[in-house]
Amino acid sequence: MKILVLNGPNLQMLGERQPEIYGKAGLGEIIRQVRERGRELGVEIDDFQSNDEGALVTKIGESSKIYDGIIFNPAAYTHTSIALLDALSACRAPCVEVHLSNVHKREEFRHVSVTAAGCVGQIMGFGARSYLLGLEALVAILREKR
Numbered sequence: 679m680k681i682l683v684l685n686g687p688n689l690q691m692l693g694e695r696q697p698e699i700y701g702k703a704g705l706g707e708i709i710r711q712v713r714e715r716g717r718e719l720g721v722e723i724d725d726f727q728s729n730d731e732g733a734l735v736t737k738i739g740e741s742s743k744i745y746d747g748i749i750f751n752p753a754a755y756t757h758t759s760i761a762l763l764d765a766l767s768a769c770r771a772p773c774v775e776v777h778l779s780n781v782h783k784r785e786e787f788r789h790v791s792v793t794a795a796g797c798v799g800q801i802m803g804f805g806a807r808s809y810l811l812g813l814e815a816l817v818a819i820l821r822e823k824r
């Protein structure tokens with residue numbers, strides 16, 4: 679089983695970026711933790727980060743043929759991107775949307791997720807652990823389908 683961990687804009691700055699909101703772990707550390715949990719679960723993990731909406735759309739478009747599932751933090755594009763929603767809706771690999779912060783406790787513009795409708799579910803508010811919980815949920819539903 680192959681899972682893609684996809685990260686959107688500004689997440690390359692995790693660790694330095696508003697650590698009081700997003701935590702002290704850098705993206706490299708989060709990916710390391712996801713890979714470790716992936717090994718325990720017996721799944722292969724790839725990862726990709728981009729600040730570019732088009733690059734994320736292209737990556738999702740390629741994913742149907744390569745990946746069994748996607749863990750995705752669309753970051754700020756969560757709240758705006760119909761292009762990402764369309765890409766997720768067309769993608770055969772199921773996606774779990776994850777967020778480090780609980781966006782519902784934050785500014786009102788973050789309360790809406792445009793991308794969530796293209797996902798099987800959403801996990802947020804648990805910091806880096808949101809990614810691990812997302813991975814566990816995704817692997818569980820993929821194994822149930824088999």
Ligand code: DQA
Nearest residue numbers: 751753754777778779781788
């Ligand atoms: C985020 C929440 C978004 O609102 C924000 O734009 C991000 C990170 C999170 O993981 O909490 O960049 O997706």
